[in-house]
Amino acid sequence: MTSLIIILGVVLVLGILYMIFRVSNLVAIAKGGVVDEKSSTANKVNAALFIVFLVGSLILFFWYSITRFHEYTLPIASEHGKVTDKLFWITMWVTVAAFVIISIIMFVFIYQYQYKVGRKAKYFPDNHYLELAWTIIPAIVLAVLIFTGLRAWNDITGPASKDAEVIELVAQQFAWTARYPGVKDKALGKVNYKLIDNFGNEFGLDLTDKQSFDDFKSLELHLPVDQEILLKIRAKDVLHSVFLPHFRVKMDAVPGMPTQFKFKATKTTQEMRDETGNPNFNYELACTEICGRGHFSMKMPVVVEEQEAYDKWKASQEAWLKQNPDYLKKVPDALKEAAMIKAGMQKDPGVTVAEVKQ
Amino acid sequence: MATTDIHLHQDVHHHDDHEEHEHHEGNFWTTYIFSQDHKIIAKQFLITGIFWALLGGTLSVIFRLQLGFPDMNLDWLKPVLGGWITPEGKLDPEFYLALVTMHGTIMVFFVLTAGLSGTFSNFLIPLQIGARDMASGFMNMLSYWFFFISSVIMFVSLFLETGPAGGGWTVYPPLSALPQAIKGSGLGMTLWLVAMAFFIASSLLGSINYITTVINMRTKGMSFTRMPLTIWAFFFTAIIGVLSFPVLFAAALLLIFDRSFGTSFYLSDIYIGGEALAHDGGSPILFQHLFWFLGHPEVYIVLLPALGLSSEIIATNSRKPIFGYKAMIGSMLFIAILSFIVWAHHMFVTGMNPFLGSIFMLLTLIIAVPSAVKIFNYVTTLWKGNIHFTPGMLFSIGLVSFFLTGGITGIFLGNSAIDIQLHDTYFVVAHFHLVMGSASFFGMMAGVYHWFPKMFGRMMNPTLGYIHFWLTFVGVYMVFFPMHYIGIAGFPRRYYSWTNFETFNGFTDLNMLVSIAAILTLASQFIFLFNFFYSMFRGRLAPINPWDSTTLEWTTPRNPGHGNWVGEIPSVYRWPYDYSKPGAKEDYIPQHIPYSETPESNLPHENDLIKLESSNGSGAIVVEGDKH
Numbered sequence: 001m002t003s004l005i006i007i008l009g010v011v012l013v014l015g016i017l018y019m020i021f022r023v024s025n026l027v028a029i030a031k032g033g034v035v036d037e038k039s040s041t042a043n044k045v046n047a048a049l050f051i052v053f054l055v056g057s058l059i060l061f062f063w064y065s066i067t068r069f070h071e072y073t074l075p076i077a078s079e080h081g082k083v084t085d086k087l088f089w090i091t092m093w094v095t096v097a098a099f100v101i102i103s104i105i106m107f108v109f110i111y112q113y114q115y116k117v118g119r120k121a122k123y124f125p126d127n128h129y130l131e132l133a134w135t136i137i138p139a140i141v142l143a144v145l146i147f148t149g150l151r152a153w154n155d156i157t158g159p160a161s162k163d164a165e166v167i168e169l170v171a172q173q174f175a176w177t178a179r180y181p182g183v184k185d186k187a188l189g190k191v192n193y194k195l196i197d198n199f200g201n202e203f204g205l206d207l208t209d210k211q212s213f214d215d216f217k218s219l220e221l222h223l224p225v226d227q228e229i230l231l232k233i234r235a236k237d238v239l240h241s242v243f244l245p246h247f248r249v250k251m252d253a254v255p256g257m258p259t260q261f262k263f264k265a266t267k268t269t270q271e272m273r274d275e276t277g278n279p280n281f282n283y284e285l286a287c288t289e290i291c292g293r294g295h296f297s298m299k300m301p302v303v304v305e306e307q308e309a310y311d312k313w314k315a316s317q318e319a320w321l322k323q324n325p326d327y328l329k330k331v332p333d334a335l336k337e338a339a340m341i342k343a344g345m346q347k348d349p350g351v352t353v354a355e356v357k358q
Numbered sequence: 359m360a361t362t363d364i365h366l367h368q369d370v371h372h373h374d375d376h377e378e379h380e381h382h383e384g385n386f387w388t389t390y391i392f393s394q395d396h397k398i399i400a401k402q403f404l405i406t407g408i409f410w411a412l413l414g415g416t417l418s419v420i421f422r423l424q425l426g427f428p429d430m431n432l433d434w435l436k437p438v439l440g441g442w443i444t445p446e447g448k449l450d451p452e453f454y455l456a457l458v459t460m461h462g463t464i465m466v467f468f469v470l471t472a473g474l475s476g477t478f479s480n481f482l483i484p485l486q487i488g489a490r491d492m493a494s495g496f497m498n499m500l501s502y503w504f505f506f507i508s509s510v511i512m513f514v515s516l517f518l519e520t521g522p523a524g525g526g527w528t529v530y531p532p533l534s535a536l537p538q539a540i541k542g543s544g545l546g547m548t549l550w551l552v553a554m555a556f557f558i559a560s561s562l563l564g565s566i567n568y569i570t571t572v573i574n575m576r577t578k579g580m581s582f583t584r585m586p587l588t589i590w591a592f593f594f595t596a597i598i599g600v601l602s603f604p605v606l607f608a609a610a611l612l613l614i615f616d617r618s619f620g621t622s623f624y625l626s627d628i629y630i631g632g633e634a635l636a637h638d639g640g641s642p643i644l645f646q647h648l649f650w651f652l653g654h655p656e657v658y659i660v661l662l663p664a665l666g667l668s669s670e671i672i673a674t675n676s677r678k679p680i681f682g683y684k685a686m687i688g689s690m691l692f693i694a695i696l697s698f699i700v701w702a703h704h705m706f707v708t709g710m711n712p713f714l715g716s717i718f719m720l721l722t723l724i725i726a727v728p729s730a731v732k733i734f735n736y737v738t739t740l741w742k743g744n745i746h747f748t749p750g751m752l753f754s755i756g757l758v759s760f761f762l763t764g765g766i767t768g769i770f771l772g773n774s775a776i777d778i779q780l781h782d783t784y785f786v787v788a789h790f791h792l793v794m795g796s797a798s799f800f801g802m803m804a805g806v807y808h809w810f811p812k813m814f815g816r817m818m819n820p821t822l823g824y825i826h827f828w829l830t831f832v833g834v835y836m837v838f839f840p841m842h843y844i845g846i847a848g849f850p851r852r853y854y855s856w857t858n859f860e861t862f863n864g865f866t867d868l869n870m871l872v873s874i875a876a877i878l879t880l881a882s883q884f885i886f887l888f889n890f891f892y893s894m895f896r897g898r899l900a901p902i903n904p905w906d907s908t909t910l911e912w913t914t915p916r917n918p919g920h921g922n923w924v925g926e927i928p929s930v931y932r933w934p935y936d937y938s939k940p941g942a943k944e945d946y947i948p949q950h951i952p953y954s955e956t957p958e959s960n961l962p963h964e965n966d967l968i969k970l971e972s973s974n975g976s977g978a979i980v981v982e983g984d985k986h
Contacts, residue, residue, distance in 0.1 A: 021822070046747035046824060050755070057835065064843070071864060072843040084775050091776065095766040102733065102762055109740040110755060113676070114747070120945060121938035122742035125679040130738065131731070138730040142723045145773060150716055152775035157712030173539065173630070196629040204629070233709075237630040238533040239642055241707070241782065245848035245861050248779045252708045254642055255532055256626030259709035284861050288782040288850040290526045291533060292540040293452045296853040 047114035054107040058100065074245055077272060077283070077304070079264040081248035083152045091145060160262035164228040169221070169285075170203060171233070171240035171253035174294030176285060178221050179203055182214025183314050184342050188232070189215050193255075196236065200324040207321070207330040213342035216317040221285055221302045224310040225268045233259045241289035244302065246272070252289055268304045319343035392503075394495030395920045399502050400481035401813060404806070406509060407473020408887070411799075414464035415880045419873075421457045424449045426873020428855050428866075442521070451854040455524040456542050458852055460516065462527025463550070465795065467557055468512070470660040472505050474802045475599075478663055479568045479592040481809065485911035486586050488577025488928060490921045493570035497563050504560035508553045515549035523550035526852060528653065531624040531645050535616050538631040547617070551610050558607045565596035565603075572596075577910070579930035584949065586909050586934040587680060590687050591666020594694040595659050601698070602655040609648035616640070643708055650701035657794050658697040662690060664801020665732060665761075668754035670934075671808050672736060674907045675751035676743030677945050679935035682735045689728035689735075696725040706774040707781050715774045722772035726765070733762055744938070744945070748905065749823025750808030756831045757800040763835075764793025767842065782852075785845025788838045796834045803830075806890070811904045815917040816897030822889040826882060833879030840868045908948045909934050931971055932964075 076085055113121075168179040168188055181188045189205055189212020196204035205212045223229055233242055235253035242261065243250045251261040273281045283302035287295055305313065321327060321343035331339045340346040393399060420439075423430060431447035432439075442453040449457075480498065484491055492498045515522040524542025525534040529550065537544040572593045576585070585593075615621040616637070624645045625637035673680040680686060702710060702718040736758045745751070767789040770776050780786060803826075810818050849862050856862035903912040910930065914922050928950035936947040942959035953960050954968045 021819075024821070025819070042820065042824060043747050046752060047745070049828060053832070061839070068843070072847045074848055074861070081779075084778060087773065088770065088776050088779070091770050091773065095769055099762065099766050102737065103759070106737045106740065106755075106758065106762075109737060109743075110745060113740060113743045114745050116744065119744050121677040121744040123679065123938050123940055124681065124738070124742065125935065126682060126684075131682050131685050131735075134734040135727060135731055139724075139727050142726055142769070145769065146720055146723050149719060149773040149775045153712065153716060153719065156775060156778070157715070193627040193629050194634045196634060198632050237628055238536065238539050239530055243782075243848075243850060245779070250707045250778050250781055254709050255628050256639075257641060257643065257709055280860070282860055284859050286850055286859060286861070290455065290530075290852045293455070295455070296451070296855055297858045299858050 043115050047111045050107045050110045054103060058103070075267075075272065075276060076246065076248065077265055077267045078247035078249065079266055080152070080156045081246075081263075083155070084248050087145075087149060087152055090148070094141060094145070156262075160230040160260075161228055164230040164262060165224055166230045166232060167221070167223075168232040168234070169242055169253070170236060171242070171287070171291075171298075172202075172236040173238065173292050174287075174298045176219075176221070176242075176287075176298065176300035177202060178218045178300075179320075180216050180218060180314060180317070181211070182216060182319055182342070183311075184214040185211050187211045189213070193236065199326075201327060203320070205320065205327075207327055207339070208332055208335075210335060210338065210342075213321055213331075213335075213339045214319045214344070215321075217320050217323075218317065219300070221300050222310060222313050223265050223302065223304045224307045225265050225271075225304050227307060228262060228264050230260060230262045233261065238291050239289045240287050240291045240298065243286045243288040244283070245286065246283055250288060265304045268306060269302075270305075272304075319345075321345070392499060394491070394499045396480045396484050396492045396495070396498060397813070397918065397922075399498050400477050402502050403472055403476030403480060403505070404813075406506065407469050407477060407802075408890075410464050410468040410473060410509070412883070412887075414461050414469055415883065417457045417461045417464070419877055419880050420449070421454055421461070422873040422876045424454055424854065426870045426876075428857065449854075452524060452541055453521055454854045455526070455540070455852065456521045456546070459524050459526055459529075459542065460512075460522050463512070463523070466527060466656065466660065467554070468509060470795070470798045470802070471561065471656070472557070474798060474805075475592070475595055475659065475663050476502070476505065476564060477802075478588070478667060478805050478809070479564065479596065481813065482588055482911065483568055483571050483592055484575070485812070485914065485918075485922060486589050486909050486934075487572060487575065487580050488910050488923075488930065489571060489575035490923070490927070492567045493575060494567055497567050501560050501563035501567065504556050504563065508556035508560060511549050511553040511556065515546050515553070518544075518546050518549070520544045520546055522546040528646075528649055529613070530649075531613060531616065531642055532628055532630075535613060535625060536628070536630060536635075543617075551614055551617075554610055555607065558603045558610075561599055561603050565599040568592055568596035569600065577927045577930055580910075580949075583684075584930055584933050586666075587669040587683070587686055587690075588663075588666040590690060591662045591669070594690050595662045595666075598655045598662075598694050598697060599659050602652040602659075605648055606652035609645055609652070612648075613645065643705070643710060646705050646708060647702070650704045651698075653704065654701040655697040657790075658693055660794050660798045661761075661801075662693070664757060664798040664804075665690070667801050667805040667808070668736075668757045670909070671748075671750045671754040671804050672739055672758075673935050673937060674808075674905050675746045675748055675754075676739055677746070677906075677937045678739055678743045679933075679937055680735070681738040681741075682731075683933065683935060685731060686735055689731045692728040693725060696721065696728075700725055700772075703772055703774075703777075706777045712774075719772060719774045723769065726769055726772070729761075729765055733758060733765070746905075747824075748807065749818065749820055749827055750804045750905075752824065752827040752831075753800045753804035753807060756827065756834075757797045757804065759831075760792045760797040760800060760834070763839075764789055764791070764797060768793060779848070780845060782850055783845040784841040784849045784851055787851050788841035788845055791838045791841075792834075796838065800830075803827075803886070808905065809911075810890075810893065811900030812911050812914070812918075814894045814897070815900055816893050816895075817900050817904065818889050818893040818897060822885055826885045826889065829882035829885070830879055833875050833882060836875035837872050837879060840872050844868060903948075906944070906946050908936055908946050910949055913948065913950055931967075 076082055166181060170177045190209040191204045192206050193204050195201055195206060233251055233253045235255045240253040241250060242253060247263055247265060249261050249263050251259050269283060273279055283304060285300040285302050287298035321339060322345050390398060432443050432449055433447040436443045442450045444450055520541040522542060523546045524540050533539050534543050534547050572589060612623040616623050616625055622637040622640040624642050625640040628635040628637060669680050669686060700718060700722045702714055703722040706715045771780055771786060771789055807818055807823055844865050849856060900916060902916060910928060913928050915924060930949045931952040932949055934949050938945045939947060939959045942956060947956055952971045953964050954971055
C-alpha cells in the first residue's frame with residue numbers, strides 16, 4: 001500500500017514538473033520566442049553561479065581539511081613513512097597552491113568575461129613567451145618532485161641489511177599467516193607449493209631442509225621496534241597485497257613470485273596507544289588487492305613491541321613441527337633426531353645447537 | 359570555379375551517392391538499423407552509450423548503498439536482484455565485487471570509449487573535414503554491430519546464476535582465471551572475455567576508418583593545420599587505439615588459453631581449493647604489463663576526444679580563437695606518445711623491479727607537463743572572451759575544472775614513493791573518477807548539447823541544460839572530492855565494508871554523503887534524458903548555425919542527408935578559429951569563406967594567400983583529387 005502511494009506521489013510530482021516545463025515553454029513562445037540568448041539573465045546567472053561555486057567550494061575545502069586534519073591523517077609509525085609523508089605534504093602544498101590559483105583565475109575570468117552587448121573578444125591566438133613559461137615552470141617543479149621522490153624510492157626499495165629481522169607473510173583466501181624463522185637457526189626453511197596440503201602443512205614446508213625444523217607459525221604479526229624488518233611475501237592462490245597503513249607499507253603478494261618489503265617500525269603498540277590516547281589502539285594489516293569474496297575481511301593483527309618482549313614472545317612459540325608431529329615421517333631418517341631436538345620435541349641430549357646446525 | 363577531369367569524376371561519384379541515398383530512403387532497415395551513414399551510426403553509438411551509462415550509473419548507486427548505508431535493509435531490491443540479496447537483506451559480498459567490476463568495465467569501455475569516441479568521431483570527422491561519409495561505410499557499420507554484439511554478450515553476463523565477472527575491471531589473474539577463487543570467474547568471465555574480443559574488433563574497425571578518413575578525405579583546402587582540434591583529438595585517439603587495443607586482445611587471448619586450455623602464461627605455484635594446480639612458470643605480472651599497455655593509453659583514448667570537443671566548444675562560446683592552436687596539437691601529440699611509456703605506474707607495488715618503478719615514475723611525471731599546458735591554454739582562451747554560457751559551454755568548463763582537480767592528484771600517484779601508501783586506496787578512486795571519468799563524461803555531455811542541433815535538427819531546452827549541469831557539476835564534486843580524505847586515511851578500494859578494521863571504521867558520515875550525492879547525481883541525469891528525447895521530437899527547430907560557429911558541419915542543411923552536403927562540398931580557406939578577428943563584420947568567419955571576401959580583416963600574410971585561392975580551381979583540386 002505504502003509503495004503504491006509512493007509511486008503515485010512520484011508520478012504526480014513528475015507530472016507537475018512536466019506541466020511547469022510545458023507552461024514555461026509556452027510562455028516563452030508567447031513572449032515572442034527567443035530573443036538574444038547571450039544577453040539573457042540566464043547568462044548572468046550562470047556566470048554568477050560559478051563565483052558562488054568557487055567561493056563556496058574553496059571555503060568548504062579549507063574548512064574541512066583544517067578542522068578534520070587528525071581524522072584523515074594516520075599517525076606514522078615507521079622510519080621511511082616519515083620521508084614519504086613529508087614528500088606527500090610537500091606535493092600537497094605545491095599542488096594545492098597551483099590548484100587554488102588556477103581555479104580562482106579560471107572562475108574569475110569566466111565571470112568577468114561573460115557576454116556583454118557591444119564588447120568584442122580579444123583576438124589572441126598565440127604567445128610564445130607565455131607558452132614557454134608554462135611549459136618550463138611546471139617542468140622544473142615536477143623535476144624537483146621527481147628527484148626527491150626517486151631518492152626516497154631508491155632508499156625504500158634498496159637491499160635490506162644482513163641482520164634485518166626476516167619474517168614471511170603468506171597470503172591466501174582470506175587470511176594471512178606469518179612464518180618466523182625459529183630462534184635456533186634464525187633462517188626460514190625451504191617451501192614448495194606442491195607440498196601444501198589440507199591437513200596441516202599450510203606453508204608447504206620442505207621437511208628435508210634442516211632450516212625448516214624450528215620455523216614457527218603465527219596468526220599475529222609480531223614486530224620488534226627500531227629494528228629493520230624484512231617482510232618476505234608470498235601468496236598461495238591469487239593476488240593479495242600487504243598493507244600496513246601506519247607503517248606506510250604496501251606490497252603485493254604474488255603466487256609464483258615472492259616479493260619483499262623492508263622497513264623499520266618506530267613506535268610500539270603501547271607507545272601508539274599513549275600517543276593517540278586510545279587504549280584499544282591496534283596496528284592492523286589489510287589486503288589491498290582484490291582477492292575474492294572475503295577481500296574486505298582479510299585482516300591480521302599486528303603487535304609492535306620492544307626487542308626484549310619480542311624475543312621473549314619468539315622463544316615462547318612452539319615450532320610448527322612440534323605442533324604437527326605427524327609430519328616427522330616426512331623428515332629423512334638421518335635428520336629425525338636433529339629435527340626433534342630443533343623443534344623442541346625432545347630435550348637436547350647435551351649437544352650444542354651449533355653442532356646440530358652442521 | 360574551374361573544373362578538371364578529376365572534379366568531374368568527383369561529381370559522378372557524388373551523383374552515385376545520391377542515387378544510393380534515394381534508393382535507401384523509405385527502407386527502415388537500411389536507413390536506421392544497418393545504416394552505413396556515419397551520422398546514423400554515430401546516433402546508434404550515442405543511444406547505446408546512454409543506455410550503458412544509465413546501467414553503469416545504476417550499478418554504482420547499488421554498491422554505494424552498501425558503502426554509505428551498511429545497515430540498510432535491501433530487501434526491496436529483491437525483485438530485481440533476487441538471490442544476490444542475502445536472506446538478511448544484505449548485498450552478497452561477491453555480487454558487490456561483480457557490481458564494481460561491471461561498473462568499471464561498462465563505464466570505461468562501453469560508455470567512454472564507444473559512447474564517446476564512437477559517437478563523435480563518427481559524427482564529426484566527415485562533417486568537419488568536409489567528406490560525404492567515412493572512408494568505408496561498411497566497416498563503419500560493422501564497427502557498430504560488433505559493439506552491439508559485444509554489448510549483448512556483456513549484458514547477458516549480468517543475468518548468469520554465477521554472476522558476471524567479479525575480479526575488478528582490470529581482471530587480474532589468477533583471480534580471473536580460477537573459477538574456484540570467485541564465482542564470477544566462471545561463465546561470467548568467459549563472456550567478459552568474448553565481449554571484449556568483439557569490442558576490440560569494433561574499436562579497431564572504427565579507428566582504422568577514422569584514421570583513413572582524416573588522412574584521405576579532407577575537402578579542398580583542409581590541410582592538417584586547418585583541422586579543428588576535435589579532428590586532431592579523434593585522429594590521435596584512433597592511432598592510440600590501433601596501437602594499444604591489439605595488446606589487450608593478446609592479453610585476453612592468453613588468459614583464455616590459461617582458463618580453458620591449461621596453459622601457464624599467467625599462472626604458477628597455485629594451491630587452491632585443496633589442490634596444487636599443475637600450472638607452472640607463468641607470471642601474473644605479465645598480464646598486468648600487457649593489460650596496462652592498453653590500460654594506460656585507454657585513459658587517453660577516453661580523455662582526448664573529450665578535450666578535443668571542449669576545445670572547440672570553449673573557443674566557439676568564448677568567441678575567441680583557441681589559445682595556442684599549435685601548442686594544443688603538440689601537447690596532444692606528446693600525450694599520445696607518452697601514454698605508451700607510462701603504463702607501469704599502475705604497478706609500482708606489484709613486486710615489479712623497483713628500478714623499472716623509477717623509470718616509469720620519471721616518464722609519468724613528464725606527462726603532467728603537456729596536460730598543464732592544455733589547462734593554461736583553456737584558461738587563456740577564456741581571458742578577454744565574450745562568453746556565452748550554453749549548456750555545452752558549461753559542461754566544457756566543468757571538464758576543465760575536473761581535469762585540473764583530478765590531474766593534480768596524479769602528481770601524488772605518479773610519485774612511486776608516495777604511491778606506496780596511496781595505491782589501491784580511495785585516493786586513486788577519487789583521482790581517476792575526476793580526471794578521466796567525470797572529465798570525459800562532461801566532454802561527452804558538452805558534445806551532445808553542442809551538436810544536438812546538427813544531429814536532430816532541433817535545439818535542446820537550455821534551461822533544463824543549466825539545471826542538469828549545476829546538479830551534476832556539484833554532485834560529481836560531492837561524490838569524488840570527499841574520497842580524497844577517505845583515501846589519505848588509507849581506506850582500501852573494492853571493500854564491501856570497513857567495519858572489520860579499527861583503522862578504517864571512521865568516515866561513516868562522509869561515506870553516507872558520497873552515497874547520497876551519487877544518488878542525486880544519477881537522478882539528475884533523468885533531466886537530461888527527458889530533455890534529450892523530448893527535444894528530439896518537440897524541440898525548437900534549430901537554425902543552420904545556432905552557435906555562430908566557424909566549422910564546416912554548420913554549412914550543411916538543417917537535417918543533412920546521406921552525403922551531408924547538397925551539391926558541392928565547400929572548400930576551406932582558413933583555420934577554424936577566426937573568432938572576433940579585428941576588422942571583421944561578424945565576430946566569426948567560417949572556414950569556407952575565402953580571404954578574398956574578407957579584405958577588411960585579413961592579416962598581411964593572409965592577403966598573400968588570396969592569389970592561391972583563385973588558382974585553387976586547377977592546382978589544389980588535382981592534388982586533393984588524387985587522393986580519392
